[in-house]
Amino acid sequence: MGELWIGVTGFYATDNPQPGLAVVRALRRADPSWRILALPYDRFDTGAFATDLIDAHAFVPRPRAGAGLLLDRFRALVRQQPLDVVIPTLDAELPHYVALRGALRRLGVRTCLPTSSALRAREKRRLPSLGPRAGMAVPETVVLRSGEAVHRLSSRVCYPQVLKGALVDSAVVHSAEDFRVAAAELAARWGYPLLSQPVIPGEEYDVAAVARRGELVGAAVMKKLGVTNKGTAWAGVTVEEGGLVEATRRLVRALRWDGALEAEFIRAVDGSTYCFEVNPRFPSWIALAADAGADLPAALVRLALGEEVEPLRAKPGHLFARAVVERVFRGNPLGALEGRGVRAGAVAVGGGAPAAVSPAPAGAGPAGAVAITGLNAADNPSPGLTVANALRLLPTPPRLIGLTHEILATGAYMEGVWDEVRLLPFPSREEGGYQRALVEHCREARADCLIPTLDIEIPLVARLAPALAAAGIGTLLPDPESLGAIAKPRLPALAVMGFRLPRTEALAVFGELPAVVGRLGMPFVIKGPFADARAVWTEEEARVIARRLAATWGFPLIAQEYIEGEEFGVAAVADPRHRVVGSVVVRKEIRTLNGNTWGGSVVEDRSLRALAERFAEALAWVGPFELEVIRHPRRGPLLIEVNPRFPAWVFLSAGAGANLPWAAVRLARGERVTPLTPRAGVFYVRMAWDAMAPVERMGALAVEGKVNDVAA
Missing domain, CATH: 3.30.470.20 (ATP-grasp fold, B domain)
Structure with missing residues (x-):
């Protein structure tokens, strides 16, 4: 195809990774001659440091800056940097790219995106009306537009519930107090409305898809094997699930969808299947689809270029396990990009050379x-x-x-x-x-x-x-x-040895919490005995977080004075x-x-x-x-x-x-x-990275208790 420049967004690849890095991996797999322009928001978007996969970097404004500033950025960018296709990967920015599709086309930047009406129709709050149109069962979904609505509903619903932000993020809650605290956290982060759905016990599946004019072009079905406490898949395997593919086909037809899409399903213990979320972009596990023979990001590029694409279906039995990769540089390679006036449109090519590693002196002992x-x-x-x-x-x-x-x-x-x-x-x-x-x-x-x-x-x-x-x-x-001596409950004893510590108290049972609150005041930090910590700002939040940490780690918990610095x-x-x-x-x-x-x-x-x-x-x-x-x-x-x-x-x-x-x-x-x-x-960054493996490797570890030659 020759040299083609593709811009990709969404590179914050930490504990809840955005899809950009996985999209880049899939594109590299499809055609190594394609050139990748990473479009992060700032110098701390960790996935943008995968410099072995990325040819150039340019900052773009965050969604809250509006479509006008985004268009100005692209006008400046195309004067300095070739750009043929752009793939936005974040929910919050999709409305801007959809609105600017024509303007981007006039700049020579092509996209494959849904219409504004289709984008609105798949919003989380509209799922109850979308389900019947697509012939899909959906969970009962309540839209919460204010803190007052949260308080009213918290005492009426059956628990557990899943609380969701309008675009991203979620929390599973188990009581009215938990509901109110989690809602306040989500609203502080993302604003209202929020959504509440009942937790449905069962097996979770994701379908990643690409569609054109309402017809399904390609699909990959992944069964979740491991999830985080936010419900993000951290391990999964591709499976053959024709029923879920057909449900997704009906969904894209009902929406007359163009572009990337993710549909999330749960199969309840009684065999019923519910679609509980539809996202207007690729999921963060999309590199797995390419590994399984359905390179959906590459298909999206070809659709954006007006080419024909053969139907794609991921093969079953391909496993992903999300771990981390690490990069070390002599300094933050994106720091100079920001320092040279990125808001005015400057572009830095490449990511910076890794720092030289000198791990051992000459004459080190045998490897062993x-x-x-x-x-x-x-x-x-x-x-x-x-x-x-x-x-x-x-x-x-x-x-x-x-x-x-x-x-x-x-x-x-x-x-x-x-x-x-x-x-x-x-x-x-x-x-x-x-x-x-x-x-x-x-x-x-x-x-x-x-x-x-x-x-x-x-x-x-x-x-x-x-x-x-x-x-x-x-x-x-x-x-x-x-x-x-260094166990967290005994940490205050280090002060006797002359070490300076914040005020710290052990919390042996939940009933001691009110007294601790009285002594430490607000805010303070609650820690588990081995790991995990949260700052709390109200007594209600302190009670909820203490219960969560105790349920995970047990007692004693540790309460510590909140220190800024x-x-x-x-x-x-x-x-x-x-x-x-x-x-x-x-x-x-x-x-x-x-x-x-x-x-x-x-x-x-x-x-x-x-x-x-x-x-x-x-x-x-x-x-x-x-x-x-x-x-x-x-x-x-x-x-x-x-x-x-x-x-x-x-x-x-x-x-x-x-x-x-x-x-x-x-x-x-x-x-x-x-x-x-x-x-x-020296600057260090780590990023979430999906390791690919045949599912048989996991089976060997489970059955035989060991796996050999993993490094081969």
């Missing part, structure tokens, strides 16, 4: 084999995958054995990382299955080193250290006393003599609503590196640890949390020239490590 736990790399990633990625950068990387407690641990399916993946029982504080299986699997895999990365299992592995050592498996872990993370490794051999300080720049770090920069902060050294000495610490710090404008740095393992951003240490996982392996083997010094200014 390293076992690593914590492979679940979903919306709140465990550190195992990022630790493995850091070790994979070594000149002679060790054999990497992934140890997972979950078949749906998405990091287990990333190609090019693991030499072997093994299934373990879930950790238990009781003697038995987990401990025996851990030692046996490490021995069978011929591992000479074990790096546990989950808070819940580290005390158990520390107790097993003698048995592991007897089997020739090295570890680098603190003793039980040191571990107990710049956030930092300090990752470090201490040797058996409690000396820090390397530490990396990151300024957190891209964070999710749950507080997880998805991007940041290495900074040279001597006070925080000194804090890590003082911590290791005071607590007689051995092994990896993470300090989370907020620097208050007047009170200075405050220690808000300590984690007894590597953080999920530790890959940054390798890119900054101070590979902390490498140091931990060397120390666990009894080798010496000279102090590591990171390079300041």
